[in-house]
Amino acid sequence: MNDLKYYFSIFLRRLHYFLVLSVVISAVAGIAAFTLPPAYESQTRLLLEGPQIPTELASSTVMVGLAEQLEIIEQRLMTRANMLDTARSQQVFEDIQTMSADEIVEAMQARTGIKRGGTSRNPTPILTLTFEARSPAIAAGVLNEYLTLIERQNAEFRTSRAGNTLAFFEQEVQRLGQNLDVQSARILEFKTANSGALPDSLEYRLDQQATLQEQVRQIDRDISSLNNQSERIVQIFEATGQLGANEGVRLSPDEQRLQEMRTQLDETLSVYSAENPRVKILEGRIEQLEQRLAARAKTEEPAPESESRNRGSTTLDLQLSEIETRISMLGEQREEISARLADLEASLARTPANTATLEELNRTYANIEAQYNTAVDRLAQASTGERIESLSRGQRISIIEPPATPNLPTKPNRLLIAGGGTIFGILAGIGLVVLIELLNRTARRPEDIIARIGVRPLATIPYMRSRSEILRKRLVKLMVYLVILVGFPAAVYAVHLYYLPLDLLADRAMNKIGVRW
Secondary structure: OHHHHHHHHHHHHOHHHHHHHHHHHHHHHHHHHHHOOOEEEEEEEEEEEOOOOOOOOOOOOOOOOHHHHHHHHHHHHOOHHHHHHHHHHHOOOOOOOOOOHHHHHHHHHHHEEEEEEEOOOOEEEEEEEEEEEOOHHHHHHHHHHHHHHHHHHHHHHHHHHHHHHHHHHHHHHHHHHHHHHHHHHHHHHHHHHOOOOOHHHHHHHHHHHHHHHHHHHHHHHHHHHHHHHHHHHHHHHHHHOOOOOOHHHOOOHHHHHHHHHHHHHHHHHHHOOOOOHHHHHHHHHHHHHHHHHHHHHHHOOOOOHHHHHHHHHHHHHHHHHHHHHHHHHHHHHHHHHHHHHHHHHHHHHHHHHHHHHHHHHHHHHHHHHHHHHHHHHHHHHHHHHHHHHHOOOOOEEEEEEOOOOOOOOOEOOHHHHHHHHHHHHHHHHHHHHHHHHHHOOOOOOHHHHHHHHOOOOOOOOOOOOOHHHHHHHHHHHHHHHHHHHHHHHHHHHHHHHHHOOHHHHHHHHHHHHOOOO
16 A cells, blocks of 8 residues: 555656646647548449450460459559559649659558459459548549559550560561471472482382383394394305305395385384484485485496306495494494483482482471461461450450449548547556656665665655745646646647648658558
8 A cells, every 4th residue: 555655656746747748649649630631432343354255266365364464453553653643633632732753652552452352272353442532522533543544554455465466476477488488499499400310200210220221231232243243244255255145136235225224213213203313314324325226226237247246245345334334323322321321320329318308308398387387377366366355355354343432431530549549648658657767766765775775774754845835836736737738739739720730740651651541
């Protein structure tokens, strides 16, 4: 009990400190509670709908998840430019002309509330927007401005992304088409430069090689047969002096030669065309012999029998000459066929390398063609996706709850602010008194002397004041209490009226720390 009296006496002694702090804080809280302007809050709810056309039939090229789409909407809305434009167009703040851009942005962000529906595992594509303003019309107007910005920016975002996708695949198709043309030109150039050594004509050239080799072998056999014939004729003539037993009834040398040339012409035509120079030469010789025989038939008389041996020698020479001519022509044919065989062998030797090069060119062409076909398919999909976005048939934002004009203010809670400020002031005053006493080390009781120096006093004599001192002291305390209880609230109110309104001070302070009242 004595301790309670002692502490109460100390409290009464420090009452002026308690009153100063508690009265000032309570006065500020009370004035602020009843002078803060009313705050009206408007709310709207948005729903992010899925594609309007089934993805199995046609899909959009703007593939954005629901959570990502909501994040994009929020970040685009809360940009500095949007906050400034909305605040100035709606005249959100009374003194907006004197406010800096940073202050406007901070105040707009502090008054704007964004809440997403659902949970992290199963997010509901709902976005709730709220805004607090000094009047119901401004609160609803700001939200309507937000909705306009969201719809416009969302449409621009989706159409621009779909358009960029379409433009990319258009460029890709054009680039791959040009690469196809270049590769096709390379293949054509290579085939033209190596037209005689390509793999597609390999079988034909092998057959041609076999045919020419057989012709060479046949010519070699014909040359060998003619050489043997020439030797037999010479042997017969040397042995008998005649070319054969039936020489008397044989044709003349020119007639035999004409017959042989005709046979040779038939053989040559089986190898060469009618326009070949050798065919033309044989035809000319045959024509000359025919003219010679025709002229001789008119003027020639039968030769005497004594000239038979001389005629046989002449016939032998003619036959040997004809055989040599045929051998010479067959040799020329053999050389020509051998040259053609050498060209064929050279082309056959180049064929494996040409085959590898052509296969590489064709593989490159096939790869580019596959990429081109894929790009064409994706271009068609991108065109469909761009059409879907331009007609707003993809993901879209629907307003399920439009902004409403509030009838009653939602803030501030004046009773809570005044009562809370008063309680806080009382607690702050008590705390100040306790702090002062904790810092004061003066000994005021015998217990304090014993605790300090460890000596118990024999007696304690209190300070005795006279009646005039007691009256004067009470008068001073009364004046002090009167100043505290009346003067300090009056001073605070004067600051509110003549310097800066307390609601504006509180508003700026709360905006600085990001608190919404």
